[in-house]
Amino acid sequence: MFDTIDRHLAREWLKSFGLTTGAILGLFHVQNLYDNLGDFLEHGAGAAEIFRYHLLVTPSLLSPVLPLSVLVATLLSYGALHKNQEITAMRSMGKGIWSLLRVNLFFASLLSVALFVLNNGGLSYSTESSRALYDELISKHGSKGSEDTSTLSHLTFENALEHRLWIMNTFNSTESKGRGVYLYQRDAEGQAIERLTARSASFDSQSQSWKFQLGRQVFFDPEGLPLRFVDFEEKIITGLDTPRVLLASQKKVDDLSLRELRDLASKSNLGHGSESRRYGVLYHQSIAQPWNCVLALLIGVPFAVGGTRVNPMVGATKAIGIFVAFFLISGLCRFLGEGGSLAPFVAGWLPLVLLGAYAMFLIIRLS
Numbered sequence: 001m002f003d004t005i006d007r008h009l010a011r012e013w014l015k016s017f018g019l020t021t022g023a024i025l026g027l028f029h030v031q032n033l034y035d036n037l038g039d040f041l042e043h044g045a046g047a048a049e050i051f052r053y054h055l056l057v058t059p060s061l062l063s064p065v066l067p068l069s070v071l072v073a074t075l076l077s078y079g080a081l082h083k084n085q086e087i088t089a090m091r092s093m094g095k096g097i098w099s100l101l102r103v104n105l106f107f108a109s110l111l112s113v114a115l116f117v118l119n120n121g122g123l124s125y126s127t128e129s130s131r132a133l134y135d136e137l138i139s140k141h142g143s144k145g146s147e148d149t150s151t152l153s154h155l156t157f158e159n160a161l162e163h164r165l166w167i168m169n170t171f172n173s174t175e176s177k178g179r180g181v182y183l184y185q186r187d188a189e190g191q192a193i194e195r196l197t198a199r200s201a202s203f204d205s206q207s208q209s210w211k212f213q214l215g216r217q218v219f220f221d222p223e224g225l226p227l228r229f230v231d232f233e234e235k236i237i238t239g240l241d242t243p244r245v246l247l248a249s250q251k252k253v254d255d256l257s258l259r260e261l262r263d264l265a266s267k268s269n270l271g272h273g274s275e276s277r278r279y280g281v282l283y284h285q286s287i288a289q290p291w292n293c294v295l296a297l298l299i300g301v302p303f304a305v306g307g308t309r310v311n312p313m314v315g316a317t318k319a320i321g322i323f324v325a326f327f328l329i330s331g332l333c334r335f336l337g338e339g340g341s342l343a344p345f346v347a348g349w350l351p352l353v354l355l356g357a358y359a360m361f362l363i364i365r366l367s
Contacts, residue, residue: 005090006103012081013104017073024069028061029054036134045137053133059126060257063115067292070108074300075319082305097367101301108297115290124257128244131255135173150174157249159241159267160276163187166246168201176203176243181212183240194219198235209238241267253278258286265344277344281337284348285330291352298359299323302366326355 002010032054040050078100081087090100115123135150155168155178169180183196198215211234218229245267248260256264261283268276303319330351337347 010103012077016077020072021069057130067296070293071296078304087305108293111293112290119258124259127257278338280344281347288352302362
């Protein structure tokens with residue numbers, strides 16, 4: 001399938017890609033350590049625990065790191081081949097631009113597919129588990145009188161899709177237990193149908209059910225007036241929102257995993273309301289992000305082999321500038337999507353489509 005020239009191109013590109021990925025991952029870890037080391041040391045976390053945290057967080061860094069590594073590796077490898085006139089020799093042998101990038105396009109596509117598949121599994125687990133470990137270390141090693149990070153105050157969550165509203169005075173994420181619980185079930189117009197209050201509510205992960213204790217269930221008529229009530233000592237209900245969803249709604253949007261974004265986007269009635277649009281836009285951008293590996297290769301090759309051999313950095317600078325413009329366009333689309341000017345799906349995928357079309361234009365012009 002691949003000839004000698006393809007193997008040579010692949011070898012040069014893979015060497016650059018391996019070195020670049022290691023270097024960029026190292027820079028990300030240095031930045032992460034700089035941001036969090038003070039918190040770790042202040043709360044007495046040990047070296048082994050800090051190392052474990054960085055080990056867990058590494059997979060979640062692959063989504064931003066790999067596309068950047070592909071771009072830099074493409075500029076370095078193809079730029080060096082172009083400077084040494086190897087690209088010219090290959091093209092004089094009848095090799096077109098697509099022949100020169102097909103083998104590495106194959107590798108970039110493999111990276112994109114792997115990231116796309118892992119996004120909802122391993123990468124989401126990495127984001128959630130590293131965040132949980134960080135909270136655990138800060139809580140476990142907290143000094144006396146310090147705030148308990150495992151307990152949230154005034155937790156609220158609205159499941160607009162199923163017309164349900166949660167309110168808890170406190171919620172302990174370690175025990176999956178809330179106190180001072182109010183659960184409202186409403187109709188499509190927002191009118192309360194029933195209200196469940198309980199002194200406490202705990203979640204059983206095995207049965208996927210909530211156990212409410214020492215509470216009252218109130219039913220309302222169509223006018224919103226109390227119709228009847230039932231007191232109970234213990235009530236078990238299945239099919240409600242899980243603690244993972246409740247806790248995810250309290251996190252910063254940029255800290256959420258793809259799995260959490262998907263859950264929140266669907267449960268907030270995707271496409272309706274500013275909160276829903278924000279989750280929806282970031283969800284679609286996260287789905288589109290793995291394909292930046294292919295985009296980086298398609299952008300990098302024309303600039304690497306189409307520039308001057310005297311100073312190949314001119315083409316490299318242009319390519320990096322184009323990629324920076326891509327992120328600026330992504331930010332603009334996110335702003336328009338959250339504001340309702342663009343549908344979340346369009347806001348998430350439009351930057352990739354626009355820059356992909358531009359990359360195809362450059363390749364066709366070069367060929």
